[in-house]
Amino acid sequence: MLQIKNLHVNIGDVEVLKGIDLTIPEGETFILFGPNGSGKTTLLMTLMGFGNYTVTEGQILFKGVDITYAPMYERARLGIGMSFQRPPTIHGLKTGHLVKMCGQGRTVDVEGLAKKVNFSRFLDRDINAGFSGGEIKRSELLQLMAQRPDLILFDEPESGVDLENMSLIGRTARELLDGLQPASCTMKMAKTVCKTAGLIITHTGHILEYVNADRGQVMYNGRLCCEARPRDILDHISKHGYKECLRCLSSENGEQLDLADFREAY
Amino acid sequence: MEKIDLKKYRVDGGNAAPIEDLSTLSPEDKERLLYAGIDVDRTDRAGSFMHMNHSGVHCKSQQEGLEIMDIKDALAKYDGLPEYWWKLVDKDKDEFTRAAFETLHGGYFIRAKAGHKIAEPVQSCLFIKDSGLAQSVHNIVVVEEGAEMHIITGCATAHGAKETAHMGISEFYVKKGGKLTFTMIHNWSDDTAVRPRSAGILEEDAVFLNNYVLLKPVKDLQMYPALTLNGSGAIARFNSVIVAPEGSHVDSGNRIILNAPNTRAEIIARTLTTGGTIINRGFIGANNVPARGHLECKGLILGGGRIHAIPELDATIDGVELSHEAAVGKIAQEEIEYLMARGMDEDEATATIVRGFLNVEMEGLPPELQAAIDKQISELDAGDVM
Ligand SMILES: Nc1ncnc2c1ncn2[C@@H]1O[C@H](COP(=O)(O)OP(=O)(O)O)[C@@H](O)[C@H]1O
Ligand SMILES: [Mg+2]
Numbered sequence: 269m270l271q272i273k274n275l276h277v278n279i280g281d282v283e284v285l286k287g288i289d290l291t292i293p294e295g296e297t298f299i300l301f302g303p304n305g306s307g308k309t310t311l312l313m314t315l316m317g318f319g320n321y322t323v324t325e326g327q328i329l330f331k332g333v334d335i336t337y338a339p340m341y342e343r344a345r346l347g348i349g350m351s352f353q354r355p356p357t358i359h360g361l362k363t364g365h366l367v368k369m370c371g372q373g374r375t376v377d378v379e380g381l382a383k384k385v386n387f388s389r390f391l392d393r394d395i396n397a398g399f400s401g402g403e404i405k406r407s408e409l410l411q412l413m414a415q416r417p418d419l420i421l422f423d424e425p426e427s428g429v430d431l432e433n434m435s436l437i438g439r440t441a442r443e444l445l446d447g448l449q450p451a452s453c454t455m456k457m458a459k460t461v462c463k464t465a466g467l468i469i470t471h472t473g474h475i476l477e478y479v480n481a482d483r484g485q486v487m488y489n490g491r492l493c494c495e496a497r498p499r500d501i502l503d504h505i506s507k508h509g510y511k512e513c514l515r516c517l518s519s520e521n522g523e524q525l526d527l528a529d530f531r532e533a534y
Numbered sequence: 535m536e537k538i539d540l541k542k543y544r545v546d547g548g549n550a551a552p553i554e555d556l557s558t559l560s561p562e563d564k565e566r567l568l569y570a571g572i573d574v575d576r577t578d579r580a581g582s583f584m585h586m587n588h589s590g591v592h593c594k595s596q597q598e599g600l601e602i603m604d605i606k607d608a609l610a611k612y613d614g615l616p617e618y619w620w621k622l623v624d625k626d627k628d629e630f631t632r633a634a635f636e637t638l639h640g641g642y643f644i645r646a647k648a649g650h651k652i653a654e655p656v657q658s659c660l661f662i663k664d665s666g667l668a669q670s671v672h673n674i675v676v677v678e679e680g681a682e683m684h685i686i687t688g689c690a691t692a693h694g695a696k697e698t699a700h701m702g703i704s705e706f707y708v709k710k711g712g713k714l715t716f717t718m719i720h721n722w723s724d725d726t727a728v729r730p731r732s733a734g735i736l737e738e739d740a741v742f743l744n745n746y747v748l749l750k751p752v753k754d755l756q757m758y759p760a761l762t763l764n765g766s767g768a769i770a771r772f773n774s775v776i777v778a779p780e781g782s783h784v785d786s787g788n789r790i791i792l793n794a795p796n797t798r799a800e801i802i803a804r805t806l807t808t809g810g811t812i813i814n815r816g817f818i819g820a821n822n823v824p825a826r827g828h829l830e831c832k833g834l835i836l837g838g839g840r841i842h843a844i845p846e847l848d849a850t851i852d853g854v855e856l857s858h859e860a861a862v863g864k865i866a867q868e869e870i871e872y873l874m875a876r877g878m879d880e881d882e883a884t885a886t887i888v889r890g891f892l893n894v895e896m897e898g899l900p901p902e903l904q905a906a907i908d909k910q911i912s913e914l915d916a917g918d919v920m
Contacts, residue, residue, distance in 0.1 A: 316875055319867065340874035341883075350875050356868045360890030369886070372877045394890070415876060 275326035286490035297466035299498040302487030349417025351408040364391030370414035401428025438478025543668030548587035570688030571719035599650025608643035622733035630729040641671035646681035668699040677712035684715040706734030715898035738765030760789035780809025787815025799827035807839030820854040829858035
């Protein structure tokens with residue numbers, strides 16, 4: 269589904285991603301760990317196609333299509349969907365109307381979907397105007413449910429969210445990735461929805477309690493290392509911080525990295 | 535801006551015959567009026583009035599307590615309307631008020647009688663059908679004690695009418711406890727000069743809600759309606775949505791003077807230029823307390839044009855609360871990208887944001903009129919405006 273080859277990305281004159289290789293097949297959810305400032309958000313923004321992120325080398329393939337330089341809306345129409353961390357307020361644009369437009373011409377049961385994320389009473393409000401952390405997440409998920417992407421990019425689903433919201437957000441994210449529970453849909457439907465892939469950034473790992481994630485990796489200083497099961501990565505990081513990953517990166521690259529960076533990182 | 539030469543226009547020869555049933559208007563004229571918010575086929579109106587070229591052609595009230603007359607008839611019947619006639623607008627203010635004083639083609643006298651709450655809107659159309667004409671009308675609106683009324687007035691030129699001018703004097707009187715909602719929609723042409731001169735006075739606990747919509751080209755429009763709140767507890771509100779494509783010159787604003795305690799004023803304007811000039815004025819003055827007022831002019835420049843926002847507050851007494859907020863900007867890239875991430879291309883994203891920007895919630899509009907305005911805003915599409 270997604271294939272990233274030797275991706276180098278600059279923000280302004282600074283190289284932030286320094287050669288990323290990553291493949292996410294259909295139906296798989298990939299978890300990205302890494303200290304602050306390592307480039308995780310940059311990777312997601314680059315995959316979505318934001319203007320500030322310049323690809324200087326490498327390639328992004330999605331469903332076999334080279335989208336390295338494709339405009340954002342083409343990526344969205346091809347099936348990439350992103351949950352924004354800090355989405356802008358658009359005055360006069362009703363949330364319900366935006367959700368409807370996310371369907372791209374497909375009829376969307378806005379009311380029905382809104383109920384699922386407990387968002388019915390927000391449909392008449394301007395999008396993101398005064399939304400709390402949890403409300404932003406629910407609004408983003410609602411838009412994604414209407415959009416039905418095949419690859420979901422989700423940056424820190426836990427941030428700014430209380431426990432009650434976390435459970436709702438986690439369950440909804442799972443539904444987006446794994447399809448509806450078998451009771452409410454046919455096996456055939458479940459199979460087709462199951463093609464949905466995910467790329468999720470997490471610090472706390474709370475989201476792992478809800479989604480079935482198959483693989484994970486750590487980003488450090490613009491590079492990926494330490495591929496393992498997400499649970500194991502999380503356990504490791506909580507015990508040892510990120511320094512193991514650093515060792516592994518240094519040995520791979522023969523590069524001397526500064527351990528001091530890590531103390532504040534985790 | 536080139537000066538308007540009134541000598542260029544004819545002030546006579548534009549007589550039109552009465553029209554008993556407005557639904558007999560031609561489909562083209564009906565369409566022009568529809569874009570000015572007037573659906574002549576609707577029957578759920580408390581009354582209706584139409585002025586065409588130089589004549590009043592239609593005048594009908596369907597409701598007790600509601601008086602609608604051609605202004606000339608009203609002047610004759612009520613001895614020249616001494617309480618209301620030229621009381622709020624100075625006829626020597628400028629050449630346009632003088633022209634309107636010297637040549638009176640018509641206009642309406644609409645009165646809601648004391649205690650009558652007129653449920654359905656009153657519909658009025660001011661229409662210029664033929665080329666080369668200057669039309670000058672004088673309107674008087676009176677809302678008596680405890681009465682309520684909504685007037686929807688649509689101003690339009692016929693398709694193909696060249697070199698036209700409209701001068702309109704309007705005087706509004708909202709008496710104690712009365713409520714007037716006045717919605718004006720303009721659908722002039724890129725060859726029409728427009729000079730309304732309006733003023734109103736509010737007594738104790740009176741409410742005046744004014745909505746103004748200009749989404750179509752106009753050559754040169756200038757207006758600055760002024761409301762004076764002389765009674766305690768009076769409230770005035772102006773909502774305007776103004777779009778100026780290339781070739782339009784719009785100098786429009788609202789003025790509210792708070793002369794009594796417990797008065798409130800709100801002026802909200804959204805302006806958008808895609809090449810035209812918009813001078814957006816706003817003035818709230820306060821000479822008594824407690825008095826509160828807020829003025830908001832927000833402008834968006836898309837591609838080109840000019841927006842000159844001139845918000846003014848003038849308070850002469852300790853304790854008033856007046857504020858203003860003015861902004862002229864462009865569409866934030868961040869907002870465009872947000873919508874593009876949902877699959878809209880750049881034009882669709884821009885149009886969606888602009889629609890939101892212009893989506894001022896106007897008070898008291900019948901739903902079908904709000905829907906018609908929304909539709910027009912959504913039709914301001916990429917090719918046309920963006
Ligand atoms: N808009 C920006 N302008 C300049 N530098 C940026 C910008 N956004 C991020 N960076 C830098 O890029 C690096 C990676 O940031 P980011 O991708 O946000 O990391 P993460 O999401 O892993 O915390 C950091 O050094 C950060 O300071
Ligand atoms: Mg980040």
